[in-house]
Amino acid sequence: MNAAARGPWRAVALPLGTIVAMAVLWEAVARGANISAHIFPPLSVVLQEAWKVGPFLARSVLRTFTETTLGFVTGASFGILCGVAFALVRPLERALFPLFVVSQTIPVVAFGALIIIWFGNTILSKVVIAFYLTFFPVTVNTHSGMLAVDPQKIQLMRAFGASAAQIFWKLRFPAALPTIAVALRLGISLSLIGAIVGEWFGDTVGLGVMLIQAMYTESVPRLWALIITCGLLGASLYAVVAVIERRVVWWRSDA
């Protein structure tokens, strides 16, 4: 009642307060403890560095964002398709699902150089890596979500004379959505990782490129600026997926 009225405000104030406290603490520790800026620069120095490379940083964010989004959308679509196919066609599941599991133990980033040979040193090669990291969790969750549908509900639909297509669209797919949504939230984070690592293998712009450059020049303030930028990009992408999830899967607790 009272707490509910305070709820939204607290939900914003608490994390905001913690973040401000973290920033202040960072600045104070870095300055007070007199640690070399080479190891742990104060936040103000990091922000100055970010400002200095602003335009390049902005272009990099845009590039990495594009790669991540493309990889995520294609990977998620492919994952949902595979999951549905596996759930509906059991022989397919038996034959291919184990291969999918095995495929995930392959360190795909090790293929970075090969992927560039296959797909050229273009945006496509990064999208492919992001795609590869995204599709698997989505496949697994779509599959398990579709199979977890209460058999009694399916019986009920059949008793109402529903066709297979109707059962799919009216029951199985909506019932699987909450589980799929969990994988999508995981997938967007993995997709970003894929894009960043993909850029390590050669490109001229992107957050991954900047990370490597800053490492070779041992510019720790720039590394921190990039880490913060990556975090902000990751958080925003995650938030977008979470908001869409809440709109689409508002019932969630049904189970």
Add this chain to the structure above:
Amino acid sequence: MKNAEMIWHHVLPLAISLVLLLGLWETVVWYFDVQVFVLPSPSAIAAGVIDTWPVLQKAVLATLNEALTGFALGIAIGLVLAMLLVLVPPLEAALMPVLVAINCVPVVAYTPLALIWLGIGPASKIAMVVIAVSFVILLNALQGLKRPEEEAINLLRSFGAGPLRIMWTLRLPAAMPSLVNGMRVGIVRAMIIAIVSEMLGAYRGIGWIIFQATQQVNFLQVWAAIAVSSVASMILYLVLVWVDRKIVWWK
């Protein structure tokens, strides 16, 4: 009976599809005469593994060492932290936003910093694995430790149990399924992160071999290294599937 069923349902399909895939791959490479730098055939990769086995063996052991050390430390840190957050709720309210903020950053973005701070020896790789694994474990353990319903906790309280007792008797066993689940995700991630970190700078390890081989345009070596590391992480994964069955038998 149960074993036979297990083989029939899980091992056989995998074997068949694996054999089919490798056969198709071999045929395609042979028929279209695909260049090694584009795609070597499975038999060529196998030969490559055998030829360079002493090097690969040393490398995979180094990587396994980093991955498993980091994995063990990550489990310990993640689990202890999760228990602490459940036992002291105000701590969770204060720390969770910080943890979420740290977790928002894609793990790989920390790698350059880890290399500069800790050097290109195993320490930087272990640190990266710890970061990656402890978060997976922390989130899974938190979810699991909070699973018991209010009523079950009240029952133990009515028997006179305190928070520590409730943790040990109820919360920890109840958290086992999601904890083991987190470990399964974590072990694969540990191997991958160790390899990725090695690729950015190391003296040894699978990632280092891959990096060098790429520089020397020796793609057969890249494939051989990938094959060895994949088999290694697959074995680790299977061990955890087995652990899952053993520990979480009541499901």
Add this chain to the structure above:
Amino acid sequence: MSSSDPAPRGSHAIPLLKLVNVWKRFGDGPSQVTAVANVDLQIEPGEFITLIGPSGCGKSTLFNMIGGLLPADANGSIVMNGVPQQDGELLGKVSFMPQRDLLFPWRNVVDNAILALEIEGVPKKEAREKALGMLPDFGLSGFEKHYPHQLSGGMRQRVALMRTFLFERDLILLDEPFGALDALTRAMMQRWLLDIWQRYKRTVLFITHDLDEAIFLGDKVLVMSARPGTIKCQETIELPRPREASVVTSQAFIAVKRRLLDAVEEESMKTFAAAEPPR
């Protein structure tokens, strides 16, 4: 606190448990909800008291207060063996059994039954021996190594009851223990519970929303009113013990039932009406 020699029935020196003017309100200001209001009740050692009321009348709130899980509002008092009990002091003094069996899936029958003893610090071996000795009484012989998912609903409930009885406290609180069972199993469990109660000589406070069950089991039936829950009336049941299944068709039983039915029905109607959406 051991009850190996409970006070003989009928010695009315000090009641085992006494509630004086107990209230429980949730929230504050205009949105305050009164769950339990002005409850007075008294339980003598060895008695079997049943408490009946419509759903949502605050029965469970009352139970949680007696079990020490929820502090009562400051104006009343809960007195046990003549000693007033402060917040949390009742924890570990009352043997409490919630509605659901709440068996731990990773513990077998015996280990589930000894849960409370383990928490008290009784060595596992000793606790297990004690539990094994009780298995026949609870109809669980030969099932000691079984796990909850291998048991039927009635058996699971008996394991939960055994866990409650092994926690040897003067007062046992049972919150609709048979609510989830089918009618036949339920009738059997009721007769069995009376048998166990007479053999182990404990004091029982039993919540139910089934009037037949309340009369069949109790020495005394308390009727709780719709929210805010308070004791509306009580009826002493004079039916002879041990009670046979056929007692429910006797004239005496039906007479009592007729008297109580009106009170219970009236309260149920109130809850029903209150549940209608406001127009």
